Amino acid sequence: MTFLNPPSEGAVITAGFEFDVPVRFDLERLDINLSNFHAGHVPSIPLVEIKPDI
Secondary structure (H helix, E strand, C coil): CCCCCCCCCCCCCCCCCCCCEEECCCCCCCCCCCCHHCCCCCCCCCCCECCCCC
């Protein structure tokens, strides 16, 4: 972000950002018990960030 004019002294500056980070599943198989699926519990699914070759 670039300001055309500097913010006034004491101004509160905030920003929100979304990131698109490519990931892959860390496991080949997920063991999920669907009997409790409607209870609002989401299992932990390990992910690994895919870093580009530089």
